[in-house]
Amino acid sequence: MPRFKHYNYDQDAMVVINYQEQLQPGTFEHAVHYLIEHKLDLTIFDPKYNNDATGRVAYDPAILLKIILFAYSKGITSSREIQWCCETNIIFKALSCDTVPHFTTLAAFVSRHADEIEALFEQVLLVCHEQGLLGNELFAIDGCKMSSNAAKEWSGTFKELGEKRTKLRHLIQHHLKEHHQRDEAETEAELDRDIRRAKTTLSLDESLKKVDRFLKTSSPRMGQGKRRKEVKSNITDNESGKMTTSKGTLQGYNGVATVDKKHQIVIDAQAFGEGQEHHTLKPVLETVQHRYKKLGIADDIYQTGTNVTADTGFANEANMQYLYEQEINGYIPDNRFRSRDPKFAQQKDKYGKRHQNKASSSWKKVIPASEFQFDPMTMTCVCPAGETISYQGQREAENGKTRVHFEGRLLQCRHCPKKHQCMQNPASADHRKGSGRQVSFTIENKRQPNYTDWMKHRVDSPQGKAIYSHRMSVVEPVFGNIGTNKKLNRFSLRGKKKVQGQWQLYCMVHNIEKLANYGQMAA
Helix, strand or coil: CCCCCCCCCCCCCCCCCCHHHHCCCCCHHHHHHHHHHHHCCHHHHHHHCCCCCCCCCCCCHHHHHHHHHHHHHCCCCCHHHHHHHHHHCHHHHHHHCCCCCCHHHHHHHHHHCHHHHHHHHHHHHHHHHHCCCCCCCEEEEEEEEEECCCCHHHEECHHHHHHHHHHHHHHHHHHHHHHHCCCCCCCHHHHHHHHHHHHHHHHHHHHHHHHHHHHHHCCCEECCCCCCCEECEECCCCCCEEEEECCEEEEEEEEEEEEECCCCCEEEEEEECCCCCHHHHHHHHHHHHHHHHHCCCCCCHHHCCCEEEECHHHCCHHHHHHHHHCCCEEECCCCCCHHHCHHHCCHHHHHCHHHCCCCCCCCCCCCCHHHCEEECCCCEEECCCCCEEEEEEEEECCCCCEEEEEECCHHHHHCCCCHHHHCCCHHHHHCCCCCCCEEEEECCCCCCCCHHHHHHHHHHCHHHHHHHCCHHHHHHHHHHHHHHHCCCCECCCCCHHHHHHHHHHHHHHHHHHHHHHHCCCCC
């Protein structure tokens, strides 16, 4: 018969734990502890506390910071879960000296100290500079779109929200009318149905008040473009934006990070409530320049030979002009960058989804716009079937060219024998959705060279291709670390300032990891 070691759950034991010994050198928790105790100035939090004479004794910001940063490094964002870890996990106990802050204290610390968090981010960046982790050779800029603590169902223009308010009023009137028609419930089942109807009415009434209050106290939100068109507002968090990503449409923020090439240190982290990245380039570059001058790293970092790279989402004429006038060594390609490169000539044939199975029935070749008869004098266009399609107007593209747009009427295209070779989605015409075939033509080929042409020449040069080839390997691993290892897939706060504070905390965790791995943390 086998023998096993004896155990008894009723026995008592006294375990002596030295908290300092739990924070082993070379670990993230040791780096956080050392930085906060010896390198960072936490007196910036003092003005927020007014309990020097009266009031309850507060938790030290050093303790709260250590707990939150270590929790974020382990992918824990829930303040309730962080509190539970302080009660059960030995590393959390060591960092907090066996104190257990309430989850509301932890949540309030993150949401109420956005300015102080930015100052701490700069202090950690300065430590990285002092330990030689910044190369200042190349900066890569990119954005990571994530959901926020707001539902996209509560988004819309003021006209759409007004229609939503009217619809809610009609629903409430409908439920109240049905309720008054029944003077008394005859059976228990009917009584339960009336109770459910009453709860539904109360819920609709709360939603109506929410929409009505927003429309009366807010103004339409305008976009960042030249035309300043109205964009969709959000009742829950009006500073967030509705963004289209590869995984669908979300309501959230775009976390833009600027990363140094040498050790992938994040030198700037900002959150923007718009999906388009065009207008984010200038404030990001200005913030980096101001921060480097403030920290004494460089008076004008862009005049020291530093290269700046960003993807095509940041490319437009205004940004190219800004880079040229400020003499910044920027390399930002347009969306035709790959098509001009001979190395990518066969890329679509080899990897493109449209070319993986040309023999399949789903693949088809659409009739090109060149087969449409366009008359620039009369501004008319005749389709291959002989129908004159409607003139939709002219628009000037960012490259300076003017294009004229035409669109076929749905009644014309629905019964056309060539619709399967002409329309992108012929099934939409059969189901009374969408529109007919759309085409556009350039009517102004001769134009003066612009700043986009200047950038094309820079990016297409051998030196430009060599510099831009480093962009993805610099910034994308940062997003991979924060999103996959740290499990940040959504922002849990509301408001641009608070979300930016949380984004900077995560980027600070990334930088502290770099200090722990490549820096000179004391043993």
